[in-house]
Amino acid sequence: MPSDLEPLLRGAGLRITAGRLAVLEVLEAMPHSDAESIHRALDAAGHRLTLQAVHNVLGDLTQGGLLRRIEPARSAARYERRIGDNHHHAVCTACGAVADIDCVVGHSPCLTPSDSGGFEIQTAEVTFWGLCPGCRAHRNTEGAPPA
Known part of the structure; x- marks a missing residue:
């Protein structure tokens, strides 16, 4: 089939x-x-x-x-099937979990630089860093996120 x-x-x-x-x-x-x-x-x-x-x-x-x-910093390359919409990512600083974050403006490239250096900007890639919900919950009950 x-x-x-x-x-x-x-x-x-x-x-x-x-x-x-x-x-x-x-x-x-x-x-x-x-x-x-x-x-x-x-x-x-x-x-x-x-x-x-x-x-x-x-x-x-x-x-x-x-x-x-x-390619989040300090991480192996990761892959996803969600393509073509120029979304961004949030990465957990404790466990490395990655989540999709929709475009912060709603249209590509999502960000407009103050100076493009002569480049025609086509996409923007933003990585947000912080604690995922699981690590935040663990921190709140145990005092520190899991390693």
Whole structure:
């Protein structure tokens, strides 16, 4: 039975492979995952891709415009399927959880710099840092967020 993801791959000019479909499915369930987390999820589901193969698939899917790669400071690159809307992210400083934050203005690029340095600005990427709800709750009951 064909997957609803197959037209996405075709539209991006990518071959349909079991690995690509599996990675897209994992990222649907686990947005903002890094390659190692995706690899563990695939392994647990019975997919036999090496970590290097996962990296290759992530690169292909990102280059094909099907994934967005984000690189929070002090963190491995993470990937998500939510693309094309120039949303931002909040990262927990205690546990590293990542959440989507909708555009702060509502239209791309979401921010207008005071001086673009001659660049034609097309997108803006903002990362908000703080404590996620779980770490805040833990701090309030235990006195400090979990490490």
